[in-house]
Amino acid sequence: MSEAAAHPPVHHHTAPTGFIRKYVFSVDHKVIGLQYYGLALLAVFIGMVLSWLMRLHLGWATLPIPGLEKLSPAGAPGNVMTPEYYLSLMTMHGTIMVFFVLTTAPFAGFGNYFLPIQVGAADMAFPRMNMMSFWVTFAAFLVLMAAFFVPGGPPLSGWTAYAPLSAVGQEAGPGQGMGQTLWAVSIAIFCVGQLLGSLNFIATTLDLRTKGMSLARLPFSTWAWFITSVIGLLAFAVLLPACILLFLDRVAGTSFFIPSGLVVSDRMMPHNGGSPLLWQHLFWFFGHPEVYIAILPAIGIISHILPAFLRKPLLGPRVLISCIAGIGFLSYMVWGHHMFVSGMNPFSALLFSVPTLVITIPATIATLLWIGSVYGSRLRFTTASLFCLGFISVFITGGISGFFLAQPSIDTYLHATYFVVAHFHFVMAVAAIFGMFAGTYFWMPKMIGRMMNETLGKIHFWLTFVGVYCIFMPMHYLGLAGNIRRYAAFTDDYLVPLIPTHQFITIAALATGAAQLIFFYNLVWTRFRGPKAPDNPWEATSLEWSTTSPPPFDNFGGRQMVVHHDAYLYGVEGAAADYVMQTSPEAVKSPS
């Protein structure tokens, strides 16, 4: 008897009926995907509001923000934000955005919903584990949110939680007590959730592919999610113990990250002989791959969406996939570039800078492949395709500034300035968010069975696209002027003249943020009022379009799909339409 027979991979569980099993503790990957997406929406809204508050404070440090005192009497007496509360908000903004938005939406959200469908499976390999991974992640989110309401407020040591500031306890400032402990716990829990998710993604991609769906025929998005899960499998495995050790330093009196003889606010610390750099190494060993965990799914998503609107396949699909894999591989060799001036051995700096620069090669190839694919096409301008083009643009902009920061010598000047803020917001945050938007406008018809409003979508795109450039482009100039990041206000002689620029950025940020409300409105409107979506509104080819919108509980209504073609047969000569579904038996020669 063969293994497959011993363990039938397709899970023939029948659709649950009760509300709880159907919508709350559901094992259906589609529901879980929507749950992840919902969590990301909630998180991104909170993170965005936090950024508004931060920007307001940076523009007008003494400006009272109505109602802020309600949120935190200690943090904003008289509605004016204190410096430490600014840092708390900044820390929470970073943590929420990186972990609960950039990791959750493009990877866990869309991945859960579409990976099984795109490989032609009825569900994930381990539905129960899948459910667990979401609820564990959700628990992590709640623990993190709790930090807002504990005495001392949220931690203020940034999303990187550098020890010893994060390790010595509340002597180091308000929020370094309970808040920081909750942070460590939350992130540790988050790691567990992501590990479970990664196991599931890997097993599903490799084992549950329907007949004919060879690895070569997998859509780019599936490839990206798969590669991302492999990265996550190894990266979160390092962050988990790091957070545990940090937790021990805080509650068990160990000194992993705390050296001898520290005097914090006139109190001699009991700790002995630890190393702050050890935390930085453990954190960034995870932290850099994490950046790619955020961006690779977005790359996969837009590479998946573009052909449907270009009406022709992307150039060099194999090359593109190798680029994604190559970037993932290199992501483990470069974490030191976050630590050039951190007191790390200067030889290591040279060692880390080379692979960092090398990463630009696969990234550039991918970008050129996208641009070259746009050439000679008759592009269909939908909101989804616009966000794909926007993605390419911001990805280029953010990638270019990487040239500067990858070099230790230049980093000597630019490290910890707004140049860095501009860089990672463009290349990681904005790019990944654009991928998420593109995915939303492209897939929402499939996910909730209703078409989104294109007019609102296009308005949303234009405001966002111009907005992000207004916000983050000036940060490059600030960086060149040596404007330090993570400052609650700018009091230094040379920073004061730069405040007007910050005020401009603040206004741009508020406007762009407001534009996102259009998106939220569009989502809600679509959910309840949107016109019914056909099964294949975009005339796309991959498996998710061969089923109903939204798909039935077992994805294909009991049918076992059979795949005959590559994922992107558009503009095919001699075909019935200008495209050929992966599932259509129609024999065609694929255009090169």
Added chain:
Amino acid sequence: MTANESAQGPGMKFFVAVWIGLMCIVGIEVIVTYRHLPARDLLVWLLLLAFLEAAIAVWYFMHLKYERAALVWSLLPAFIFVVFMMDHVWPDAFRVATMRLLAQ
């Protein structure tokens, strides 16, 4: 390769032999320890033996030998790569020793 093939392992006799072998390696480790070598040499010895022991365990006890080569070539390189990269922390570990702030 399917279950049928992996089902017919080498049988318990062989595994007992392997088990004895592993115990011997542990014995050697202890003996080496009490040769009172300098810490660095001892570490090298112990690591070599430990990796040998681990390799045998993965290969036979965990049946990796009886799986497809693809699995071996997926798991081992990934792990070796990660451990190799982690070794880039050593220069800083030694810095802690050489540049320690002279505080008591």
Added chain:
Amino acid sequence: MGKAFGAVLVVITLISTAFFVFHGQLYWLPEDASAHGHGIDHQLMETMLGSGFLFVLSQIVLGLFVWQAAGRKEGWKPKTFPGGPKPMVIAAIVLVGVEILTLSFVGSKVWAAVYLAPASPQALHIDVQAGQFAFYFRYAGADGQFGGLHPDKIDEGSGNFFGLDPRNDVAARDDVVVASLTIPVNRPILLTLHSKDVIHSFYVRELRIHQDIVPGLMIPMHFTATRTGKFEIVCTQLCGLGHYQMKAYLEVLPEDQFDQWLKQQEAQQ
């Protein structure tokens, strides 16, 4: 819609680039005041030109292709890029490859000159201690010896910021401790950086030096100031609620004025 995208993209690109080109004094590095700084500035300029070229080129080409793609009629037969993916791969590897090779070779030299070269033996040795949220500087005094550090003796109130023990420690008695750094021009300076609580950072824009101050470590940092003036030393590593206020002044004086200043300080101790 597509034409609009192409146009907007080009406009954004040109405006963004314009600010880099016509940066004025506000949006640019301050004039270099160190012996090693020109290397960094040069490296920065090289990178700016190379990557700026790539930036403008790729954005405008993208905009152009999108613009063309918008104008096409129904039933247009898609064309593939001449030569397919190969030219892309080659272009990327050659162009970017050459750029990063040159950058990393030259850049490594610059980096080595700053961080790997040993300080000159004649360098004036100044001990720096960072703490929440101030820098303190210590000159060895007449005996040229620094007193030992005793964290347990640190007492902000009585001004014993370093935790010196003058009673039992002869070397510590004539140590000059000040809150702002004063150095002679054109003379190598060796700083030993250490922190009493959390990680801080020592950053002087004009001197192009930047070094985190890691608790538990004594990190050396050397440079030579090439012009007199008063610069700001700021902390760039998040160190707590007062992070944004943590700064000190660095004054570069002519040799003779510096000696005079130091004498005054020693007299005051």
Added chain:
Amino acid sequence: MSDMEMSAGAGGHAGVMEESPFAIPSGKLAMWCFVLSDAVTFSAVLFAYGYLRVGSADWSTPFQFVPSVLNGLVMTFVLLTSGLTMLAAVEAAKAGRTAAGTRWLWATCALGALFAGMHLMEWRHMIEEGWRMFQNPLGGSVHFGAAFFSITGLHLLHVLGGVVALAVIALGFPSGKYNRIDVEITGIYWHFVDLVWMFVFPLVYLMNAK
């Protein structure tokens, strides 16, 4: 990312599904992936231990041959033997000898519990001697306690988890609730716990022998 390149191209067209490139059940694959990730976790902790040890001038090596090293030796013996019984269970399960398989599972479970017990006894002994995660009775580096308790503690958690898993499987195996593949999967995990100990014993015990 060598994994993808390896698996690409694999996959025939037999049956309704593509064949897994590794031709193993998903559960087994997931366990292998978990083992990989958990191995990385343990490596990280062991690297932290090495990092701090290299950086401590006054590292203390307190373990006498009797009792500590000898005790560790016996524990190693117990754990390795449990590995052998686990193999026996897997072999029996494969051959369809359910009763024998169950017996061997229980034997493994018992040995695991014995190991945990001995470990806890040793902890008690060390704590009585004054060792803490933050305190070193010999006055040397405090990192010894931190490293010892956190590393062995992490391993101990894995052992206890394994003991529970073994018990669950052993209970469900005769009734057919769990099949031989579940036994195999548990086996992979158990051997991994064993394998981690193969590093913990030399690095934490022998490297600290007097």
